[in-house]
Amino acid sequence: MRVCIIGTGYVGLVTGACLAELGNQVICVDNDEEKIEILRGGEVPIYEPGLREMVRNAREAKRISFTSSIAEGVAASDIVFIAVSTPPLPDGSADLSAVARVAREVAENLDGYKVIVDKSTVPVKTGEKVAETIMRYRKNKVEFDVVSNPEFLREGSAIYDTFHPDRIVIGTSSSRAASILQELYKPLEAPLIVTDVNSAEIIKHASNSFLATKISFANALARVCEEAGANVEEVTKGMGLDKRIGNQFLNAGVGYGGSCFPKDVSAFIKIAEELGYDFRLLKEVELINKLQADYFFSKIKETLWILEDKTVGILGLAFKPNTDDMRNAPSIDIISKLLREKAKIKAYDPRAMEKAKSILKDIEYCSDPYRAAEGSEALVILTEWNEFKEMDLEKLKKLLKHPTVIDGRNIYEPAKMKELGFTYHSIGR
Ligand code: NAD
Numbered sequence: 001m002r003v004c005i006i007g008t009g010y011v012g013l014v015t016g017a018c019l020a021e022l023g024n025q026v027i028c029v030d031n032d033e034e035k036i037e038i039l040r041g042g043e044v045p046i047y048e049p050g051l052r053e054m055v056r057n058a059r060e061a062k063r064i065s066f067t068s069s070i071a072e073g074v075a076a077s078d079i080v081f082i083a084v085s086t087p088p089l090p091d092g093s094a095d096l097s098a099v100a101r102v103a104r105e106v107a108e109n110l111d112g113y114k115v116i117v118d119k120s121t122v123p124v125k126t127g128e129k130v131a132e133t134i135m136r137y138r139k140n141k142v143e144f145d146v147v148s149n150p151e152f153l154r155e156g157s158a159i160y161d162t163f164h165p166d167r168i169v170i171g172t173s174s175s176r177a178a179s180i181l182q183e184l185y186k187p188l189e190a191p192l193i194v195t196d197v198n199s200a201e202i203i204k205h206a207s208n209s210f211l212a213t214k215i216s217f218a219n220a221l222a223r224v225c226e227e228a229g230a231n232v233e234e235v236t237k238g239m240g241l242d243k244r245i246g247n248q249f250l251n252a253g254v255g256y257g258g259s260c261f262p263k264d265v266s267a268f269i270k271i272a273e274e275l276g277y278d279f280r281l282l283k284e285v286e287l288i289n290k291l292q293a294d295y296f297f298s299k300i301k302e303t304l305w306i307l308e309d310k311t312v313g314i315l316g317l318a319f320k321p322n323t324d325d326m327r328n329a330p331s332i333d334i335i336s337k338l339l340r341e342k343a344k345i346k347a348y349d350p351r352a353m354e355k356a357k358s359i360l361k362d363i364e365y366c367s368d369p370y371r372a373a374e375g376s377e378a379l380v381i382l383t384e385w386n387e388f389k390e391m392d393l394e395k396l397k398k399l400l401k402h403p404t405v406i407d408g409r410n411i412y413e414p415a416k417m418k419e420l421g422f423t424y425h426s427i428g429r
Pocket of ligand 1: 007008030083098153
Protein backbone atom coordinates (compact mmCIF):
# COMPACT_ATOMS: atom_id res chain seq x y z
CA MET A 1 0.00 0.00 0.00
CA ARG A 2 1.10 3.62 -0.46
CA VAL A 3 1.68 5.24 2.92
CA CYS A 4 2.71 8.75 3.98
CA ILE A 5 3.97 9.40 7.50
CA ILE A 6 4.05 13.02 8.63
CA GLY A 7 6.45 13.54 11.55
CA THR A 8 9.65 11.50 11.28
CA GLY A 9 10.56 11.12 14.95
CA TYR A 10 10.73 8.11 17.27
CA VAL A 11 7.21 7.03 16.29
CA GLY A 12 7.03 8.20 12.66
CA LEU A 13 10.41 6.90 11.50
CA VAL A 14 10.01 3.52 13.20
CA THR A 15 6.47 3.13 11.81
CA GLY A 16 7.65 4.17 8.34
CA ALA A 17 10.63 1.80 8.37
CA CYS A 18 8.54 -1.13 9.63
CA LEU A 19 5.75 -0.56 7.10
CA ALA A 20 8.39 -0.38 4.33
CA GLU A 21 9.92 -3.62 5.61
CA LEU A 22 6.46 -5.21 5.25
CA GLY A 23 6.52 -4.27 1.56
CA ASN A 24 4.59 -0.99 1.55
CA GLN A 25 5.69 2.09 -0.37
CA VAL A 26 6.43 4.70 2.31
CA ILE A 27 7.11 8.42 2.11
CA CYS A 28 8.21 10.14 5.33
CA VAL A 29 7.63 13.87 5.78
CA ASP A 30 9.14 16.22 8.34
CA ASN A 31 9.34 20.00 8.52
CA ASP A 32 12.80 19.72 10.09
CA GLU A 33 14.93 20.07 6.96
CA GLU A 34 18.07 18.97 8.80
CA LYS A 35 16.42 15.66 9.74
CA ILE A 36 15.35 15.09 6.16
CA GLU A 37 18.90 15.80 4.93
CA ILE A 38 20.35 13.29 7.42
CA LEU A 39 17.83 10.64 6.32
CA ARG A 40 18.45 11.31 2.64
CA GLY A 41 22.16 10.90 3.34
CA GLY A 42 21.54 7.36 4.62
CA GLU A 43 21.82 8.13 8.35
CA VAL A 44 19.18 8.25 11.09
CA PRO A 45 18.86 11.23 13.45
CA ILE A 46 17.89 9.15 16.52
CA TYR A 47 19.19 6.02 18.20
CA GLU A 48 16.83 3.07 18.25
CA PRO A 49 18.19 -0.51 18.11
CA GLY A 50 18.07 -1.89 14.55
CA LEU A 51 16.55 1.24 13.03
CA ARG A 52 19.56 2.42 11.05
CA GLU A 53 19.90 -0.93 9.27
CA MET A 54 16.17 -1.17 8.61
CA VAL A 55 16.01 2.31 7.08
CA ARG A 56 19.07 1.51 4.95
CA ASN A 57 17.50 -1.70 3.62
CA ALA A 58 14.26 0.10 2.82
CA ARG A 59 16.17 2.85 1.00
CA GLU A 60 18.14 0.35 -1.04
CA ALA A 61 14.92 -1.46 -1.94
CA LYS A 62 13.45 1.96 -2.86
CA ARG A 63 10.53 1.40 -0.52
CA ILE A 64 11.12 4.50 1.62
CA SER A 65 11.78 8.13 0.71
CA PHE A 66 12.03 11.40 2.64
CA THR A 67 10.68 14.86 1.96
CA SER A 68 9.85 18.09 3.74
CA SER A 69 6.80 18.61 1.53
CA ILE A 70 3.41 17.49 2.82
CA ALA A 71 1.99 18.08 -0.69
CA GLU A 72 4.46 15.54 -2.12
CA GLY A 73 3.73 13.03 0.64
CA VAL A 74 -0.05 13.29 0.30
CA ALA A 75 0.06 13.01 -3.50
CA ALA A 76 2.11 9.80 -3.27
CA SER A 77 -0.14 7.92 -0.83
CA ASP A 78 -3.54 6.44 0.03
CA ILE A 79 -3.06 6.40 3.80
CA VAL A 80 -1.67 9.47 5.58
CA PHE A 81 -0.40 9.05 9.14
CA ILE A 82 0.00 12.04 11.44
CA ALA A 83 2.85 11.29 13.88
CA VAL A 84 3.95 14.78 14.90
CA SER A 85 4.84 15.88 18.42
CA THR A 86 2.12 16.82 20.91
CA PRO A 87 4.18 18.40 23.71
CA PRO A 88 2.72 19.76 26.93
CA LEU A 89 1.61 23.39 27.29
CA PRO A 90 2.42 25.21 30.56
CA ASP A 91 -1.03 24.30 31.97
CA GLY A 92 -0.43 20.57 31.36
CA SER A 93 -2.74 20.22 28.36
CA ALA A 94 -1.45 18.91 25.02
CA ASP A 95 -0.21 21.38 22.41
CA LEU A 96 -2.10 20.37 19.29
CA SER A 97 -0.83 23.16 17.03
CA ALA A 98 1.34 20.80 14.94
CA VAL A 99 -1.56 18.36 14.48
CA ALA A 100 -3.85 21.25 13.42
CA ARG A 101 -1.28 22.66 10.99
CA VAL A 102 -0.67 19.27 9.43
CA ALA A 103 -4.43 18.51 9.15
CA ARG A 104 -4.96 21.76 7.29
CA GLU A 105 -2.06 21.17 4.91
CA VAL A 106 -3.18 17.60 4.24
CA ALA A 107 -6.69 18.92 3.47
CA GLU A 108 -5.38 21.53 1.05
CA ASN A 109 -3.53 18.80 -0.84
CA LEU A 110 -6.18 16.07 -0.88
CA ASP A 111 -6.68 14.90 -4.44
CA GLY A 112 -8.95 11.89 -3.87
CA TYR A 113 -10.20 9.55 -1.12
CA LYS A 114 -7.57 8.97 1.55
CA VAL A 115 -7.56 7.68 5.08
CA ILE A 116 -6.05 10.18 7.50
CA VAL A 117 -4.75 8.36 10.54
CA ASP A 118 -3.82 10.08 13.77
CA LYS A 119 -0.97 8.25 15.48
CA SER A 120 0.10 11.13 17.71
CA THR A 121 -1.16 10.93 21.29
CA VAL A 122 -4.04 13.40 21.43
CA PRO A 123 -6.92 14.32 23.76
CA VAL A 124 -10.32 12.76 23.16
CA LYS A 125 -12.31 14.58 20.47
CA THR A 126 -9.19 15.60 18.52
CA GLY A 127 -10.31 13.27 15.69
CA GLU A 128 -13.52 15.31 15.42
CA LYS A 129 -11.48 18.50 15.18
CA VAL A 130 -9.17 17.01 12.56
CA ALA A 131 -12.21 15.93 10.50
CA GLU A 132 -13.74 19.43 10.80
CA THR A 133 -10.44 21.00 9.72
CA ILE A 134 -10.21 18.75 6.69
CA MET A 135 -13.84 19.52 5.73
CA ARG A 136 -13.08 23.23 5.96
CA TYR A 137 -9.89 23.24 3.85
CA ARG A 138 -10.39 20.39 1.36
CA LYS A 139 -11.05 21.24 -2.27
CA ASN A 140 -13.80 19.86 -4.48
CA LYS A 141 -15.38 18.00 -1.56
CA VAL A 142 -12.99 15.06 -1.95
CA GLU A 143 -13.90 12.14 0.29
CA PHE A 144 -11.79 11.15 3.28
CA ASP A 145 -11.99 9.36 6.61
CA VAL A 146 -10.25 10.13 9.88
CA VAL A 147 -9.00 7.26 12.04
CA SER A 148 -7.44 7.27 15.49
CA ASN A 149 -4.69 4.65 15.66
CA PRO A 150 -2.79 5.28 18.90
CA GLU A 151 0.79 4.08 19.17
CA PHE A 152 2.02 1.90 22.03
CA LEU A 153 5.66 1.24 21.03
CA ARG A 154 8.36 1.70 23.65
CA GLU A 155 11.57 3.51 22.82
CA GLY A 156 14.47 1.06 23.06
CA SER A 157 12.40 -1.82 21.66
CA ALA A 158 10.33 0.16 19.17
CA ILE A 159 10.91 -2.12 16.17
CA TYR A 160 10.08 -5.27 18.11
CA ASP A 161 6.99 -3.60 19.54
CA THR A 162 5.82 -2.46 16.10
CA PHE A 163 6.06 -5.99 14.73
CA HIS A 164 4.66 -7.65 17.87
CA PRO A 165 2.06 -5.29 19.33
CA ASP A 166 -0.12 -6.49 22.22
CA ARG A 167 -3.02 -4.92 20.33
CA ILE A 168 -3.78 -2.58 17.47
CA VAL A 169 -6.53 -0.03 18.07
CA ILE A 170 -8.44 1.36 15.10
CA GLY A 171 -10.87 4.12 16.04
CA THR A 172 -13.26 5.03 13.25
CA SER A 173 -16.92 5.07 12.33
CA SER A 174 -16.10 4.20 8.69
CA SER A 175 -16.05 0.53 7.70
CA ARG A 176 -14.17 1.51 4.52
CA ALA A 177 -11.33 3.08 6.51
CA ALA A 178 -11.34 0.24 9.06
CA SER A 179 -10.91 -2.39 6.36
CA ILE A 180 -8.05 -0.45 4.70
CA LEU A 181 -6.17 -0.36 8.01
CA GLN A 182 -7.00 -3.99 8.77
CA GLU A 183 -5.39 -4.83 5.44
CA LEU A 184 -2.32 -2.71 6.21
CA TYR A 185 -1.80 -4.40 9.59
CA LYS A 186 -2.76 -7.91 8.48
CA PRO A 187 0.85 -9.20 8.19
CA LEU A 188 1.38 -8.47 11.90
CA GLU A 189 -1.23 -11.05 12.94
CA ALA A 190 -1.88 -9.05 16.11
CA PRO A 191 -5.12 -8.66 18.10
CA LEU A 192 -6.95 -5.74 16.51
CA ILE A 193 -9.93 -3.90 17.90
CA VAL A 194 -12.12 -1.43 16.06
CA THR A 195 -13.69 1.24 18.25
CA ASP A 196 -15.21 4.68 17.82
CA VAL A 197 -12.70 7.52 17.49
CA ASN A 198 -13.26 8.95 20.99
CA SER A 199 -12.72 5.57 22.67
CA ALA A 200 -9.50 4.95 20.73
CA GLU A 201 -8.15 8.32 21.84
CA ILE A 202 -9.01 7.61 25.47
CA ILE A 203 -7.44 4.10 25.29
CA LYS A 204 -4.03 5.72 24.77
CA HIS A 205 -4.22 8.25 27.60
CA ALA A 206 -5.81 5.69 29.92
CA SER A 207 -3.10 3.10 29.18
CA ASN A 208 -0.18 5.44 29.82
CA SER A 209 -1.84 6.86 32.93
CA PHE A 210 -2.40 3.36 34.26
CA LEU A 211 1.25 2.38 33.67
CA ALA A 212 2.42 5.57 35.38
CA THR A 213 0.11 4.67 38.28
CA LYS A 214 1.83 1.29 38.61
CA ILE A 215 5.24 2.99 38.77
CA SER A 216 4.09 5.50 41.38
CA PHE A 217 2.50 2.66 43.35
CA ALA A 218 5.85 0.81 43.37
CA ASN A 219 7.66 3.98 44.45
CA ALA A 220 5.21 4.60 47.30
CA LEU A 221 5.59 0.97 48.30
CA ALA A 222 9.39 1.37 48.31
CA ARG A 223 9.07 4.07 50.97
CA VAL A 224 6.96 1.79 53.16
CA CYS A 225 9.39 -1.10 52.63
CA GLU A 226 12.37 1.02 53.60
CA GLU A 227 10.72 2.08 56.85
CA ALA A 228 9.60 -1.50 57.57
CA GLY A 229 12.97 -3.12 56.80
CA ALA A 230 11.36 -5.07 53.93
CA ASN A 231 12.59 -5.46 50.36
CA VAL A 232 10.45 -3.81 47.67
CA GLU A 233 11.85 -6.10 44.97
CA GLU A 234 10.58 -9.15 46.82
CA VAL A 235 7.27 -7.50 47.56
CA THR A 236 6.63 -6.53 43.91
CA LYS A 237 7.80 -9.97 42.76
CA GLY A 238 5.29 -11.55 45.10
CA MET A 239 2.58 -9.21 43.84
CA GLY A 240 3.48 -9.49 40.17
CA LEU A 241 3.11 -13.28 40.08
CA ASP A 242 -0.61 -12.66 40.50
CA LYS A 243 -1.79 -12.59 36.89
CA ARG A 244 -4.35 -9.91 37.72
CA ILE A 245 -1.48 -7.60 38.71
CA GLY A 246 1.39 -8.66 36.42
CA ASN A 247 5.07 -8.01 37.09
CA GLN A 248 5.74 -5.21 34.61
CA PHE A 249 6.00 -1.54 35.53
CA LEU A 250 6.30 -2.36 39.20
CA ASN A 251 9.92 -1.25 39.50
CA ALA A 252 10.73 1.26 42.20
CA GLY A 253 13.32 3.82 41.11
CA VAL A 254 13.88 7.53 40.65
CA GLY A 255 10.43 8.08 39.11
CA TYR A 256 9.13 7.95 35.56
CA GLY A 257 10.31 10.35 32.86
CA GLY A 258 10.51 10.44 29.10
CA SER A 259 8.49 12.18 26.44
CA CYS A 260 5.25 10.30 27.16
CA PHE A 261 4.28 9.48 30.74
CA PRO A 262 4.73 12.94 32.32
CA LYS A 263 2.92 14.75 29.51
CA ASP A 264 0.22 12.12 29.00
CA VAL A 265 -0.68 11.93 32.69
CA SER A 266 -0.93 15.72 32.96
CA ALA A 267 -2.90 15.92 29.68
CA PHE A 268 -5.34 13.25 30.91
CA ILE A 269 -5.86 15.14 34.20
CA LYS A 270 -6.62 18.25 32.12
CA ILE A 271 -8.94 16.39 29.73
CA ALA A 272 -10.91 14.97 32.68
CA GLU A 273 -11.07 18.42 34.28
CA GLU A 274 -12.50 19.92 31.08
CA LEU A 275 -15.07 17.12 31.04
CA GLY A 276 -16.04 17.95 34.64
CA TYR A 277 -14.19 15.17 36.49
CA ASP A 278 -11.45 15.79 39.05
CA PHE A 279 -9.02 12.89 38.45
CA ARG A 280 -7.48 13.04 41.93
CA LEU A 281 -5.92 9.60 41.63
CA LEU A 282 -3.73 10.81 38.76
CA LYS A 283 -2.84 14.02 40.57
CA GLU A 284 -1.46 11.84 43.35
CA VAL A 285 0.44 9.71 40.79
CA GLU A 286 2.13 12.90 39.56
CA LEU A 287 2.91 14.07 43.07
CA ILE A 288 4.42 10.72 44.12
CA ASN A 289 6.59 10.84 41.01
CA LYS A 290 7.91 14.29 41.81
CA LEU A 291 8.51 13.39 45.46
CA GLN A 292 10.44 10.28 44.41
CA ALA A 293 13.06 12.34 42.54
CA ASP A 294 13.31 14.69 45.55
CA TYR A 295 13.63 11.70 47.87
CA PHE A 296 16.42 10.19 45.79
CA PHE A 297 18.27 13.49 45.84
CA SER A 298 17.94 13.62 49.63
CA LYS A 299 19.56 10.15 49.75
CA ILE A 300 22.57 11.54 47.88
CA LYS A 301 22.74 14.50 50.25
CA GLU A 302 22.39 12.37 53.31
CA THR A 303 25.29 10.22 52.11
CA LEU A 304 27.63 13.01 51.00
CA TRP A 305 26.37 15.82 53.28
CA ILE A 306 27.79 19.14 51.94
CA LEU A 307 28.01 18.76 48.19
CA GLU A 308 30.13 21.80 47.35
CA ASP A 309 33.25 20.79 45.40
CA LYS A 310 32.49 17.08 45.82
CA THR A 311 32.78 15.06 42.62
CA VAL A 312 29.80 12.83 41.88
CA GLY A 313 29.97 10.19 39.14
CA ILE A 314 26.73 9.65 37.25
CA LEU A 315 25.96 6.51 35.26
CA GLY A 316 23.01 6.91 32.90
CA LEU A 317 21.45 10.06 31.47
CA ALA A 318 18.74 8.79 29.10
CA PHE A 319 15.29 8.42 30.63
CA LYS A 320 15.53 4.65 30.10
CA PRO A 321 18.02 2.15 28.63
CA ASN A 322 18.52 1.52 24.89
CA THR A 323 17.59 5.03 23.81
CA ASP A 324 19.29 8.39 23.37
CA ASP A 325 16.10 10.22 24.36
CA MET A 326 16.69 12.84 27.06
CA ARG A 327 13.19 14.33 27.10
CA ASN A 328 12.09 14.67 30.73
CA ALA A 329 14.84 12.31 31.87
CA PRO A 330 15.04 12.16 35.70
CA SER A 331 18.81 12.76 35.29
CA ILE A 332 18.12 16.38 34.29
CA ASP A 333 16.34 17.20 37.53
CA ILE A 334 18.78 15.30 39.76
CA ILE A 335 21.95 16.63 38.11
CA SER A 336 20.56 20.18 38.12
CA LYS A 337 19.96 19.91 41.86
CA LEU A 338 23.52 18.62 42.38
CA LEU A 339 24.93 21.49 40.31
CA ARG A 340 22.89 24.05 42.29
CA GLU A 341 24.63 22.76 45.41
CA LYS A 342 27.97 23.17 43.58
CA ALA A 343 28.84 19.49 43.20
CA LYS A 344 31.14 18.55 40.31
CA ILE A 345 29.65 16.02 37.91
CA LYS A 346 31.38 13.37 35.82
CA ALA A 347 28.79 11.55 33.72
CA TYR A 348 28.59 8.69 31.27
CA ASP A 349 25.77 7.29 29.14
CA PRO A 350 26.26 4.80 26.28
CA ARG A 351 23.98 6.70 23.86
CA ALA A 352 22.50 9.89 25.24
CA MET A 353 25.58 12.09 25.79
CA GLU A 354 25.27 13.98 22.51
CA LYS A 355 21.69 14.97 23.29
CA ALA A 356 22.52 15.61 26.96
CA LYS A 357 25.26 18.11 26.06
CA SER A 358 22.74 20.71 24.93
CA ILE A 359 20.73 20.34 28.17
CA LEU A 360 23.33 19.70 30.88
CA LYS A 361 26.21 22.01 30.09
CA ASP A 362 28.44 22.36 33.14
CA ILE A 363 29.37 18.74 33.57
CA GLU A 364 32.25 16.54 32.43
CA TYR A 365 31.24 13.86 29.93
CA CYS A 366 33.32 10.69 30.20
CA SER A 367 34.23 8.16 27.53
CA ASP A 368 33.37 5.14 29.68
CA PRO A 369 31.71 4.34 33.03
CA TYR A 370 35.00 3.70 34.84
CA ARG A 371 36.21 7.20 34.02
CA ALA A 372 33.03 8.62 35.54
CA ALA A 373 33.82 6.68 38.70
CA GLU A 374 37.51 7.64 38.83
CA GLY A 375 38.17 9.98 41.76
CA SER A 376 34.45 10.44 42.52
CA GLU A 377 33.14 10.58 46.09
CA ALA A 378 30.20 8.42 45.05
CA LEU A 379 28.70 6.83 41.98
CA VAL A 380 25.02 7.52 41.29
CA ILE A 381 23.07 5.21 38.97
CA LEU A 382 20.20 6.83 37.08
CA THR A 383 19.56 4.52 34.09
CA GLU A 384 19.62 0.72 34.17
CA TRP A 385 21.74 0.05 31.06
CA ASN A 386 22.96 -3.58 30.86
CA GLU A 387 26.51 -2.23 30.54
CA PHE A 388 26.29 -0.99 34.14
CA LYS A 389 24.89 -4.27 35.44
CA GLU A 390 27.90 -6.08 34.03
CA MET A 391 30.62 -3.80 35.41
CA ASP A 392 33.75 -5.04 37.15
CA LEU A 393 32.84 -4.01 40.69
CA GLU A 394 36.31 -4.66 42.14
CA LYS A 395 37.79 -2.30 39.56
CA LEU A 396 35.06 0.23 40.27
CA LYS A 397 35.82 0.12 43.96
CA LYS A 398 39.48 0.89 43.37
CA LEU A 399 38.70 3.83 41.09
CA LEU A 400 36.23 5.57 43.39
CA LYS A 401 37.62 7.97 45.99
CA HIS A 402 35.22 6.35 48.45
CA PRO A 403 33.50 3.06 47.60
CA THR A 404 29.98 4.50 47.65
CA VAL A 405 27.21 3.64 45.20
CA ILE A 406 23.78 5.29 45.30
CA ASP A 407 21.64 3.21 43.00
CA GLY A 408 18.41 4.76 41.73
CA ARG A 409 17.55 1.66 39.67
CA ASN A 410 18.29 -1.23 42.03
CA ILE A 411 20.71 -2.89 39.60
CA TYR A 412 23.01 -4.48 42.20
CA GLU A 413 22.37 -6.91 45.02
CA PRO A 414 22.71 -5.17 48.41
CA ALA A 415 24.28 -8.24 50.07
CA LYS A 416 26.91 -8.58 47.35
CA MET A 417 27.75 -4.87 47.46
CA LYS A 418 28.21 -5.08 51.23
CA GLU A 419 30.41 -8.14 50.88
CA LEU A 420 32.59 -6.27 48.37
CA GLY A 421 32.99 -3.43 50.86
CA PHE A 422 30.78 -0.79 49.24
CA THR A 423 28.58 1.67 51.06
CA TYR A 424 25.49 0.96 49.00
CA HIS A 425 22.12 2.70 48.99
CA SER A 426 19.26 1.70 46.73
CA ILE A 427 15.48 2.13 46.60
CA GLY A 428 13.13 0.35 49.01
CA ARG A 429 15.61 -2.32 50.10
P1 NAD B 1 9.36 13.28 17.98
O1 NAD B 1 9.53 14.66 18.52
O2 NAD B 1 10.48 12.32 18.04
O3 NAD B 1 8.90 13.35 16.45
C1 NAD B 1 7.94 14.25 15.98
C2 NAD B 1 8.39 14.74 14.64
O4 NAD B 1 7.36 15.58 14.09
C3 NAD B 1 9.65 15.61 14.69
O5 NAD B 1 10.62 15.07 13.81
C4 NAD B 1 9.18 16.99 14.23
O6 NAD B 1 10.16 17.68 13.49
C5 NAD B 1 7.98 16.62 13.37
N1 NAD B 1 7.02 17.71 13.20
C6 NAD B 1 6.53 18.56 14.14
N2 NAD B 1 5.66 19.42 13.56
C7 NAD B 1 5.60 19.10 12.26
C8 NAD B 1 4.88 19.63 11.15
N3 NAD B 1 4.06 20.68 11.31
N4 NAD B 1 5.07 19.08 9.94
C9 NAD B 1 5.90 18.03 9.78
N5 NAD B 1 6.60 17.47 10.80
C10 NAD B 1 6.46 18.02 12.01
O7 NAD B 1 8.08 12.71 18.73
P2 NAD B 1 7.70 11.17 18.94
O8 NAD B 1 8.35 10.69 20.17
O9 NAD B 1 7.88 10.43 17.68
O10 NAD B 1 6.15 11.32 19.26
C11 NAD B 1 5.20 11.63 18.26
C12 NAD B 1 3.82 11.40 18.82
O11 NAD B 1 3.67 10.02 19.18
C13 NAD B 1 3.54 12.18 20.11
O12 NAD B 1 2.19 12.54 20.14
C14 NAD B 1 3.83 11.17 21.20
O13 NAD B 1 3.12 11.43 22.37
C15 NAD B 1 3.34 9.88 20.55
N6 NAD B 1 3.99 8.66 21.06
C16 NAD B 1 5.32 8.63 21.31
C17 NAD B 1 5.91 7.46 21.76
C18 NAD B 1 7.39 7.42 22.07
O14 NAD B 1 7.82 6.47 22.71
N7 NAD B 1 8.19 8.37 21.64
C19 NAD B 1 5.14 6.31 21.93
C20 NAD B 1 3.79 6.36 21.65
C21 NAD B 1 3.22 7.55 21.21
